[in-house]
Every structure is written in structure tokens, then in C-alpha cells.
Amino acid sequence: MATAATERFATLDATRGAAVMGILLINIISFSMPEQAYVSPRVWGGLDLPDIVVWTINQLFFEGRMRGLFALLFGASAMLVMARAEAKSEGAARVHLSRMAALALFGLAHCYLVWEGDVLFHYAVLGCLLLLVRGWSVKALVRAAIVLLALHTLYWGVQFAGALYFQSIATAPDATAEMVRQYQAMMRGFPGPDSPTIARDLAGYRGDYATVLDYRLEHRATIPVQLLFILGGETLGYMLLGMALMKSGLFTGGWDRARVRRFMIVCYAVSLPAMAAITLWQIASGFDPIVLMGVFLGWSIPFRVVMTLAHAALIVLLVTRFSESAIVARIAAAGRMAFTNYLMTSIVMTTIFYGYGLGLFGHVGRAEVYLFVFAMWALMLAWSKPWLDRFVYGPFEWAWRSLARLRPQPMRRTNHLAS
Template identity: 45%
Template sequence: MQPETDRYLTLDAMRGFAVMGILAMNIVAFSMPEWAYVTPRAYGGLSADNQASWIFSFIFIDGKMRGLFSLMFGASMMLIIERAQAKGESAAKVHYARMFWLALFGLAHYFFLWFGDILFLYASVGCIAFLFRNWEPPRLIKWALILFGLGILFWGLQLGGLQVLQYFATQPDADPDMLKQYNEILRSNDFDLNVEDEIALHRGAYWPIVTEKLSEWYTPLAAVLQSIAETLPLMMIGMAMKKNGFITGEWDAAAYTQWAKRLVPAGLTASAALAAYLVFVDYDLISSLAVFLAWSAIPRLMLTVGYAALLILFITRTAHRKFIARVAATGQAAFTNYLGTSILMTTLFYGYGFGLFGSVSRVGLWPIVFAVWVLMLLWSQPWLAQYRYGPLEWLWRSLARGQVQAMTR
């Protein structure tokens, strides 16, 4: 058992890559109306550059970095449980204290900073994942895949049914009642792009933005129900990967290479095919939502695990390089970097800051992403050379432990 002061380079560096990659997708939700994340038709139009940027992100990034983050969360949770048990502490007490405070951080993040919070989701799902801590890796993976499949079935039946309705309702000889039902669905709040209202809100003052979220106080709970069938399986797979040594770099290079070859080309091909399908149907809202929530789930899972294998190969082969040390430090301070980007991005795009919401193209967002990546890499390592934890990691740990933790090295 590793001492608590020791770090797993693969865990930290993968977490660093994940938190950097998450920004590449989240910045769209920071800077544009919510539906812009799902389809380029919602905002920015169907110009070549807008479509190309959306397609690139959809194929290579969307959901995969969040997936890696979920794997890391499950693996780190397992590591903390094992260390608590090794020291004779109550693993349940340590874990649930951490999840309680993480949930509060998440709610504060959601209501007072940004609607795209994942911390409350992770805390809620983490409470469930703890129940499977004693399962062996094969059992964890088997049930993770079963739960994942049930999630696809749930969304597939709903959204696939909508796609079938859309097909028949748009035929020249469509049944009038079916056409009426179809049009009512398109006019419902679920498919209201609400672009102008969102722009006006986010270019305005701080308190109306908060008030809007407070009026829909149940949204974080709804997000848990919507995402649990993907997030819980990924955490369980992360737990299994910690137990069997995959995520800590203990496998042979040939095994990681084999998994990468199995999953990455097939996952990218399937994602590209789905992107081509959406181009073919002009990104209509029902098809876009169906692909986003249901049909892209399997290639997203394949690429999440495939990327993990590729990253472990890369990290272990370049472990001596300064760049990897900086990425690992970014991952060690991932909590601070994640919330820090929310502060930076809302200040940049919201009206109480620089008010750039809806003003920057998808392509124009990339220089901002690169700049924030550089900032993460520059501050994290020097800080951790002097201090044990990132600022928010220290606060979270102190609150969860019920006493102020030693900060300086």
C-alpha cells in the first residue's frame, strides 16, 4: 500500500489531461446558448468553420474528457477508501464526509457561478458507487456495462421513438393527428432554443442569472437522474481499473496498446459516422438530441477507455519530461483548476464581467482554451512545490476531516 504522501503519476497526469480537455467543451456552454453544445444549428449557423469546429469537438472530445474525469473519480475514490482502511479509519466516514462537502461545493458552483456543474452529480453518484467498493474488478465491469446498456435503452426508446414519429409526420401523406403531435413536441419547452433570452440574460447583471437558477432549484437533482446511467458505470469501471492496476500503469505496454487499437479506431469511426448523419439531416433538433443522449454513448465509452490506454502509454513513456510533471500538477490541483476556470470563463463571458457571451465564434474560442491551458500548467507546479494541496483541495480536505490541514511542505 502506498503511503498517502505518495502520488500515482498516471492518475494525476490523466486527471490533468481530463480537466484541461473538459474546458475545450465546457467553453461552448460558457460562451453560447445551451443548445449550441448539442448542435451548430442552434447558434453560429452552418458556415464551414462553425460546422468543422463542432464536428471536430463532437468526434474527438465531447463526453470523452468528462468520461476520463469520471474514471479518475472512481479510481481516486477507491484509492482513498483503501488508504483509510489501511490506517484503521472508517472508510465510510471518510468517504461520505468528502461527498457531503463536495455536494455543497457543487450546489454553490451551480447556483452562484455556472449552470454546468458536475460536482453535485459526482458527489451524489459517488455515494452510490461506495456501495460497490468490495466488488472484484470483473463484477464491477460487468454491472457497469449492464447499467450503461440500460441507460442507452432508456434514452433510445424515448428519442428513437421521437425520431420514428418525426419520420412519419414529415411524409407527404402524414396522418393529421400524428403531424399535430409532432408539431406540439417541436413547440414544447424541451425544443425551445431560447437563444435571444439566453443572450440577454447572460449579458446582463449577476443577480438575474442567479435568480433564474434559483427558480429552477431542482435542476441539479434532475441532472443526477439524467446522467447517473453513464456516470455511475464510468466510476465503477474506474474503481475496477484501480483494483486491477490498469489505471496506475501496472499493465504491460502491449496490453495498453492492444486496448487502444481495439477501441480508438472503432470509436472514432462510429463518432464520425454519427457526425456525417447529422450533417445529412441538417442537424435537426430531434436527431441532434438523440445522437447526443443515446446513439453516441457506445462510441463515447469506447473512446473514453481507449484514450485512457493511450494516455497511460504516453505518460509512462514520457514520465521523465518536465511537461508531464506540469500536467500531473494540474491534475493534482484539478478541483481548483476546474472551479477556477468557471470563475475565469464567467467573468470573461457574462455581463457582470467582460460580457462576451454570444460574441465569440467556435473557432475563436480555441485561443482562449489554449491560453487557459497554459495558465493551468504554469501555476499548478510552482504552487505544489511549496504547498501540499491546491487551495480548494486544501479547503475540501480540511472541511471533510473536520480540522485545518497542514498546508506548507
């Protein structure tokens, strides 16, 4: 019979498994198409009905929310690891910071050698700050998260509101020639089908490994730092919310099903209508690049955060409802190996799409790329549980843990469970 602790960890693992699978719904565009296609369907990937339907579904339910769920669970897991370290008198600071240092090394290797969309270095740097707030109350963590997310939204929201206002006056009949010139210069920095970066991406990622590596180092070398500036406030806000939810008991059985259900309903009631309106606005604008970027970085964040919380509650409800099912067990196994599955996804997808592999970069439509997503999901579910039936950790989890502790950890499963 499963203990309460086992059930609690299974819920957290299954939620993490759903997150690592779900994030591929969004990352697949970055794996398979020029960078700007991630924001704008006009850039690449097709504007046929199936492509627009896929884009619309992602905008309505998943874009930003899967990344948010991943960060939410990172904060929850960090809280759990630090609590365990304190319980074992190992020193929360030493354990946590050594884990973050090792994670940063993996992140840099992943970014420069495999795929520059890496979030591991991003999480490692921001994760160091979590040590400072681990003793905060749930209310304090939530307040700090709200402040961070509000400031992030305000900063980017004002930036793009200003750009949208300038667009309105620079495209008016009485606009001066100088104003038009400035507007055209500004628009060259936004995603568009005529952007010179598209041809550059196609040439870079359709080459052999040396070509891809050279291109990444020449044009993407500063991405880890840029990501901290562009998304740092949002990511840290999610991490603090994850810590708060961990402390409050959402992932550990502390909430009864009625409370989880009420929380989910309220969050969806607040976020779904707003996200539907925002998504329709983007379509009605003709996929105006200023509107798309404003939504991506600023205006939609409050509602994306609330929907992310709704998604987390929904997953918890489903996992607890079907806790004995084989599929939940496999999703939980994928979650226990989330680090490995995240990195393996990058390795598999870049091999499929980049020139040193099958060379499909830019050749597959927005709707069709999801066939690769479903295949990768099947692979995660197929291999994670059999691996963990034989080994204590996933391969990369073992490497991360061994590097953080500066000694090889026991790998083959005997009669003990992973701590």
C-alpha cells in the first residue's frame, strides 16, 4: 500500500512529467523553424487553416504557460530539496548552491553545443536567489511573486504600448518623412517575413555540425544573458509561486480535491476569456509584429500566470483521480527523469531538423511538426519507466547529482529509493 509520502511525490513527479512533455508543444517551433517564427506565424511555417488553428490553440492554452509550469515546478522542487537537506543536516545552502552550479554548467553546454533555447542556465542563476527566501511564509512568497510579475509586465507593457502608439502616428496620412523613416527603422527590429535573420537562420542551421556551432557562437553567444534580462522577472516570479504552492501543500496532498477544483475553476474563469480576447486581437491585427511582441513579453502575462496555476491544479486533479492508472505511472516516471527527457528532446530534435541530421529545418509546416512532438512524447513514456525500474536515476539526473556532490552516485537500483 502506498504511503502518503509516496503519493505526494507521485503527484509532483506526474505534474513535472506533464510539464516536460508540454513544453515541447512550444519549443518544437524553435527546433524546426527560423527564430522569429516562434512569435509570428507570418514569418514561417504556413498560414493555411491547420497552421493557424495550431497557432491559435497554442496561444490560447500553452504559449508561456508550459514555460511557466516548468519554472513553477523548479521552484517547488528547489524548496523540497532544501527542506530535505536541512532535515538530513547536510546544509541547505551547500546542497542547493552546488546543484545550481552543476546545473549552470549543464545549461551552458546545452546552449552552446546542442540548442540555444536552453533554460537550465537561466534557472540555475535565478535559482540561487531562492536560497534567500526559503524561510518566507506562503503569503510573503506570493506577494513577492506578484510584485515581480507586475513590474515585469509593466516594463514590457509600456515599451510595446509606446511602440504601438508610435505606429499609429507614423502611419497616419500627415506623418512626416522623418517619422516614417524612424518607424521603418523600428520595424526592422520586429519579427517579419522580410527579416534578414530568416535567411541567416536557414543557412546556419541547415549546415553541418561545425557550421551550426560557428553560427551559434557568432550570432547566439549572448543568449543566456539576454534571456535573464528579457524573461528573468517572469521566471523568478513563477519560481516563487512554485515555492509557495509547495509550502501550501498543492503538490503534497495538503489540499483536498474540492479546494483544488475551486482553485482551478476560478483561475480558468479569470484567464480563459482574457486569453481568448488577446488571441483574437492578435489575429484581427493581421499578426501585427508589435501586437505579437507586446502580448508575448508583457500584456498577456497576468492572465498567462493565472492559467498556468489552473493547468497545475488540473494536472493535480487528474493525477489524484487516476493515480492507479498505467499512463499516470509513466507520466510520473517521465517527470522523475525530466532533466534527462528535456536534454534528450533537444538532442533528438536538433538531430532531426538540423543539417547534420535529417536536415528538415524550415521544411516542415507548423501543423505537421506536431507529429514529431507526439512521437517524442511516446518515446518519453516508453523508456522512462523501464529505465527507472532498473536504475535509481535518469542518466542526466545521475550526472547532475554526481557533479553536484563531486563523486559518482550509486546508479543501479537495489533495495533503496532515490533520496
